Amino acid sequence: SSTHDKNDSYYTDPAIAQLVADMVETMADAGGVGLAAPQVHASLRVIVFFVPPQRAADPEAAEGTSGGPVKLTCLINPQIDPLDPAIDEDWEACLSLPGLTGKVPRWRRIRYRALSLAGDEIDREAEGFHARVVQHEIDHLDGMLYFRRIRDLATFGFVEEVQRAKSH
Numbered sequence: 001s002s003t004h005d006k007n008d009s010y011y012t013d014p015a016i017a018q019l020v021a022d023m024v025e026t027m028a029d030a031g032g033v034g035l036a037a038p039q040v041h042a043s044l045r046v047i048v049f050f051v052p053p054q055r056a057a058d059p060e061a062a063e064g065t066s067g068g069p070v071k072l073t074c075l076i077n078p079q080i081d082p083l084d085p086a087i088d089e090d091w092e093a094c095l096s097l098p099g100l101t102g103k104v105p106r107w108r109r110i111r112y113r114a115l116s117l118a119g120d121e122i123d124r125e126a127e128g129f130h131a132r133v134v135q136h137e138i139d140h141l142d143g144m145l146y147f148r149r150i151r152d153l154a155t156f157g158f159v160e161e162v163q164r165a166k167s168h
């Protein structure tokens with residue numbers, strides 16, 4: 001059963017539409033692929049993200065498929081569920097912690113549900129980078145920054161230092 005009702009969604013609220021437009025502009029200015037409302041000081045469960053083809057698990061897959069590229073997407077009140085117990089560790093960075101990176105464990109495959117800005121239901125499966133970016137942004141909604149998930153703090157540091165260490 002649906003946990004969302006179009007009648008109580010944000011889609012009729014011009015303030016939410018303006019917030020999302022501002023978030024998209026902020027994300028683009030910073031060169032990011034995702035942003036959560038709390039990062040722009042809005043205490044709402046809203047995220048925006050996209051998956052460019054070069055970051056997709058399968059760049060040739062159809063847009064919006066679990067491993068394919070994803071066009072700019074707004075999720076309102078998102079919920080995630082892991083689809084299997086497999087965890088991947090990979091490098092992440094965050095606009096809230098400029099210049100830093102760390103190796104973060106995330107579920108490899110997830111399902112997420114949310115409302116779109118238009119008030120439509122979104123129900124997708126995601127894997128690889130798509131799954132990672134959604135989990136990262138939803139963590140912001142829950143007050144969690146990625147460095148708190150890092151298992152080995154030796155894999156956390158300034159981007160230049162980590163790249164230098166990886167090249168040796």
